[in-house]
Amino acid sequence: MNDVFGKVFAILLCVWLMFLYPLQETKKESMKLEKMYLYQETVRFVDNIRNTGVIDSRDMEKYMQKVHGMNQKYQIQISYYSDSRQQDVLEILKSSDVCQMSYRDFLKIILEDIDGNLVVCYGGSVKAIQEEEKEV
Secondary structure, three states: OHHHHHHHHHHHHHHHHHHHHHHHHHHHHHHHHHHHHHHHHHHHHHHHHHHHOEEEHHHHHHHHHHHHOOOOOEEEEEEEEEOOEEEEHHHHHHHOOEEEOOOOOEEEEEEEEOOOOEEEEEEEEOOOOOOOOOOO
């Protein structure tokens, strides 16, 4: 009787080691790569905004497509702080195609998964502003 339990246990252990464990590790590695990709895209997006001082609705749409194209679903919070006032960028872009920021305004992007766990938090102050072309 003990011999049968030993064989069943050995078979179950082999199945776990050969199939289930590698699948679990592959999923963990995939999640790490996804988070790293999201971080890199967020840094690229925020740094572009910090250099120009402009949030364009087309750039925002491209960024949101990259985030929503992942395996998991993420919630995006984008806000900036200007003179002690917080403004939601997504609300501004609903009424206008461009959100113009001022020098030293602070931009912050937070990505959370559907469970509310923080995935990416990145931000910074605007270093330069895009100057309007003057008509002569």
